[in-house]
Amino acid sequence: MSLGYHPLVKRLLDGELSLAELPPELRAEGAEALRLVGAVDRTPVVLSPTLDDRVMAVVRRHAASRTRRTWHWLTAPRDVELRVRVRPAVWAGALAIAAGVALLLARAPGRAPAPAPVARSGARDSVFVRFVLYAPGARHVAVAGTFNQWDRNAAPLMRAGTTGVWTTTLALPVGQHQYAFVVDGERWVADPAAPAIDDGFGRRNSMVAVTMRGAHTL
Amino acid sequence: MERYAVLVRRYRDRYARYAARMLGSLDAGEDAVQDALVRAFDRLADCREPDKFAGWLFLILRNRCYAERRRRQREGRPLDERDDGVAAADRPDGTLEEAERMRALERSLTHLTAEQREVFVLKHVEGLAYDEIAGRTGATVASLKMRMHRAYDRLRDLMKEHL
Numbered sequence: 194m195s196l197g198y199h200p201l202v203k204r205l206l207d208g209e210l211s212l213a214e215l216p217p218e219l220r221a222e223g224a225e226a227l228r229l230v231g232a233v234d235r236t237p238v239v240l241s242p243t244l245d246d247r248v249m250a251v252v253r254r255h256a257a258s259r260t261r262r263t264w265h266w267l268t269a270p271r272d273v274e275l276r277v278r279v280r281p282a283v284w285a286g287a288l289a290i291a292a293g294v295a296l297l298l299a300r301a302p303g304r305a306p307a308p309a310p311v312a313r314s315g316a317r318d319s320v321f322v323r324f325v326l327y328a329p330g331a332r333h334v335a336v337a338g339t340f341n342q343w344d345r346n347a348a349p350l351m352r353a354g355t356t357g358v359w360t361t362t363l364a365l366p367v368g369q370h371q372y373a374f375v376v377d378g379e380r381w382v383a384d385p386a387a388p389a390i391d392d393g394f395g396r397r398n399s400m401v402a403v404t405m406r407g408a409h410t411l
Numbered sequence: 412m413e414r415y416a417v418l419v420r421r422y423r424d425r426y427a428r429y430a431a432r433m434l435g436s437l438d439a440g441e442d443a444v445q446d447a448l449v450r451a452f453d454r455l456a457d458c459r460e461p462d463k464f465a466g467w468l469f470l471i472l473r474n475r476c477y478a479e480r481r482r483r484q485r486e487g488r489p490l491d492e493r494d495d496g497v498a499a500a501d502r503p504d505g506t507l508e509e510a511e512r513m514r515a516l517e518r519s520l521t522h523l524t525a526e527q528r529e530v531f532v533l534k535h536v537e538g539l540a541y542d543e544i545a546g547r548t549g550a551t552v553a554s555l556k557m558r559m560h561r562a563y564d565r566l567r568d569l570m571k572e573h574l
Contacts, residue, residue: 197564206563207534207541207556225574229566232512232573233535238428240441248419248448249412255453256412 202226319364322401322408324374326350326384329357331376338372338398340365345375367405371398415455419448422465426472432532433476435521443479447472469547473529480525512573519569527562530555 204210205223215223324336334350340363341347350359371392374382383389384399392398401408423444430447431440451458451468458467520528533544541552548555567574 196567198560198567200560203560203563207559226563226567228512228574229516229563229570230535232509232516232570234513234517235428235536235538238424238431238437238440240424240427240444244423244441244445245416245419248423248445249416251445251449252415252452253412255449 198222198226206230318367318405320367320403320405320408321362322365322403323360323362324348324350324372324384325358325360325386326374326376326382327358328374328376328382331357331359333377334359335375335378336361336363336372337375339370340372345378350374365401365403365408367403369400369402371400373398415452418464422468423448425465426469429469429532429537430472430476432520432536433525433528434479435517439479443472443475447475450475466547473548476529477525512570515570515573516566519566522569523562523565524558527558527565530558531562531566534559 198206199219199222201210201215201219202223203226205212205215206226212220212223212227326334326336328334334352335345336348336350337343337345348361348363350361352358353360371390372384373396374384376382381396383397387399387401389397389399426447427440427444429440430443431437434440434443447468450471451464454471458464460467520531523531529548530544533539533547534541539547541555544550544555545552
């Protein structure tokens with residue numbers, strides 16, 4: 194049968210009472226309890242000197258993988274869905290305003306057509322051009338053209354989620370380029386979003402014109 | 412990165428004794444401290460008050476110690492299974508009887524619940540007052556006292572041959 198300490202002895206152990214403050218009949222129990230607590234090992238614990246290096250080695254690995262994840266998150270193509278809820282009356286008004294602005298721009302003297310949504314690359318006389326192909330059943334998609342010597346492995350596209358859309362962005366030099374998509378390494382597909390021309394060998398290629406103001410299909 | 416290395420140097424030993432006593436061995440305590448320091452780095456963005464890094468690190472280490480105890484319980488491995496316990500045996504400043512009592516207490520502590528063991532370690536090993544323990548762990552002083560008093564009774568029972 195276990196016998197617990199008297200509540201006053203517990204207060205002694207808690208440091209709220211001294212041994213002398215205990216009733217005489219509890220002092221023996223108090224002394225025993227103090228022997229118990231006195232057996233506590235308070236020796237400082239010294240950890241291995243290599244602990245710092247081990248921690249920092251893991252931390253550096255984690256930091257590197259975090260950087261990789263961040264870079265992948267920033268660079269991986271993904272679909273962005275914008276949902277706008279507009280009342281029909283407001284929608285009609287917005288369309289009218291947009292049409293008015295378009296007319297004004299079109300009438301502006303010497304104004305060139307708006308460039309495609311592209312950014313100028315760091316390379317001199319090069320412009321970033323985005324290629325997009327909808328190929329839901331494809332396992333691999335690349336773009337080959339005059340800008341990469343028709344190398345079917347030089348410019349793979351990345352799958353954008355599970356929507357079947359493949360994309361990549363390339364820095365192309367200013368000028369006209371012919372290109373086509375290569376699906377699963379063997380099937381050549383002209384860009385459905387661009388007019389195609391006959392390459393003279395029975396295949397159809399798409400055309401893109403790159404200027405410093407942007408790129409547009411021909 | 413180098414600033415974190417400074418934090419590691421500064422805090423690596425601060426809670427080492429707590430971890431070793433909670434887990435019953437120096438090796439397990441060291442593993443817990445290492446893991447807590449890595450986890451703290453991974454969640455550094457969650458440390459909203461950098462001035463309170465030490466207290467935040469303690470909570471991570473505490474969770475790690477509790478998780479390790481639960482893991483060992485699941486695996487059926489008691490805490491005193493290892494032979495590198497932290498109780499100092501044959502200390503030059505004590506008698507053989509005292510050294511044996513120290514080892515017995517260390518073994519007995521492994522039979523307490525994690526909560527009882529923690530409050531005992533923080534109060535009697537680390538020398539903290541109840542309100543300081545409450546500040547670190549988030550428990551109330553009343554519940555800490557209740558745990559401690561149950562721990563006293565349990566330890567008395569376990570240690571009756573050594574007192």
